[in-house]
Amino acid sequence: MKALAFHAEKCIGCKLCHLACSAQNEGEFNPRLARLKITSIHNRDGLLVRGQTCDLCLACVEACPEDAIIEKNGRLSFLPDLCTDCGICVETCPPQVIIDKPKGVGVCVQCQSCANWCPTAALTFEEVNK
């Protein structure tokens, strides 16, 4: 199965991925609504680069008590009519990339907008071991 992958050594911390994701999936430029989290900051130990992306582990699909998140052809789908806003998927997601919204959630649909925008190929869409 193919999914997003992050290569920290190539990341420049520009956040274009966050903007591309939020524009594509939420209709606004808002890094906090991106369905991935890329961090590139200087802390006391030096430069810290960390990436959290959906690797299609499907923990959310298993966790959702209402089957509101399903996997089909290597992509997640969110079914808003079934969601009861219990928040279990948000808490469960190992990379913590499900966006909690006032109504429902936002899951990564592997649209690859982030990877298409990434200027250094730090984000790629590639075969993951599943």
Place this chain on the structure above:
Amino acid sequence: MAYMDKILRVNLTTGNSTTEPLNKEWAREYLGGKGLSIKYLYEELKPGVDPLSADNKLVLMTGPITGTLVPNSGKLAIAAKSPATGTILDCSIGGHFAPELKFAGYDAVIIEGKADKPVYLYIEDDKIELRSAAALWGKGAHETEHLLYDELGDVITLAIGQAGENLLSMACISSELYRQAGRGGIGAVMGSKNLKAISVRGSGGIKIPDIRKFSAAMNKIKREDTMTDDNMWAYTDGTPMIVDLSQSTGILPTRNFQEGTFDGYKAINSDAVKRVLKAKKACFACPLACSNYVKMGKTEVEGPEYETLALCGSNCGIGDMEAVIEFNRLCDDHCLDTISAGNTVAFAMEMTEKGIHDFGIRFGDVEKYLTMPTLISTRKGVGADLALGVKKMAEKFGGGDFAMEVKGLEIPGYEPRGSWAMGLAYGTADRGACHMRAWPAAVEAFGDIDPFTSEGKAELVIGMQDSNSVKFSAIWCDFWAISTERMAEILTLLLGREFTAAELTIIGERTYNLAHLFNEREGFDRKDDYLPARFHNEKLTTGFTSGKSLPKEEYEKMLSDYYQLRGWDENGKVTAEKKRALNL
């Protein structure tokens, strides 16, 4: 929309904060960033105001492209009346503060008054708080940022170090440890207000019509016009690549501008930086990532940039990369502008070597050199004298002929005897000697235009000043060589009204003229637009520029040409006709 239509105004004297609509008429005439911040200051500051008094104001201004997917749009303008020069002062700082401010819902913050005790300003969307900075005062900018991150979480911070607290005319404002609003003492304006830091977190977003179509258009432009051979030097090398160019063309400031070449340049050039490079870093929305994160021995920094390598390296006779990196880190932590600090140390070195005044430091003395940033920023020992900056040191101790400053701002890393238009650019920059208003070295010393003639240089400098004025108002980073036509195309798509290159050029010209009118009001005229005598009276003796000077009469000719083409009078004053034409 691309503008948030909201300005936050914080009065430190009263502790009150209010919001008001962005002045839309001014936004049409000045866009944002440089232009709009100068407009607010021009209208709101009383002439003759003391830059370090409660009456000065600090303006943080974003632009319409800030916070969007437009490439290289991550910059913030920070403006005030300059403590170093008494002119208008607008600085540009990268990192992630500007977009975060917009996500919090503001185009700008205007800070007025003076707190009675050290405070920091915390902005989280609609929540605005002035909090005690008692635990932060006296600390470097780096520890300040770490402590605020510990306390507040994932905020973006602007902070000052000891140099700002101690009101140095070379104090900068820092963000994300290694980004600076560097020049003209902007950090001292914060310090004078007892404002240690500003931290922001924004949870909102920017909505524009047809956002997917806009994003697709920007991605195409990013691939075809930003990430091209013209700009990718920023990624492959960054500004250190200029060291070799300056060396080969004889314009590398060396030993306080006594020479234009440096024997030890290979120790401080791009190859030397690459040997200690650990990662490339970018500002928000920048695909070019000019910044080099380096580690060497026990020290690390994002940098050193060309200006630091030149002014703190060759200009101090320091051909030692580890020393320059450590000096750079110390300056960043204490918030000293490396251009001004490097010049100041170099001036002290020459004064000492010439026997005019003994500052106890000579060219190439690495050990003493590394003590300077701390001594200067805390005004301790010999640092108390160096903290004056070059102009005031020369007034106190002599050496005026080789005090390398214009209007009180120390000179950047391009020797004008090998790039005559750079001399005119320094003389006519709106904030004293600055290479960001116009950088003609790129086409003279490093290009095809004869550097040793005054012909055509006024037109060259004016074109760059106006183009950069609109670029820094939108706000784009300098390092994307974007055409005015491309700026117009992007602003048209973003703002939904037709912009033309001609209209943008007028916005740039209007901005530059308004900055000049601000300075005129403060008493500046032709007499202030001159260079240090060294450039006219001393010939360089090595390399490509051996035997070259910039004769005074040639400089006078460029300056007169410049005023004439600008539509200013012979004394450098904006004419009534020009004011009318630009709606000033």
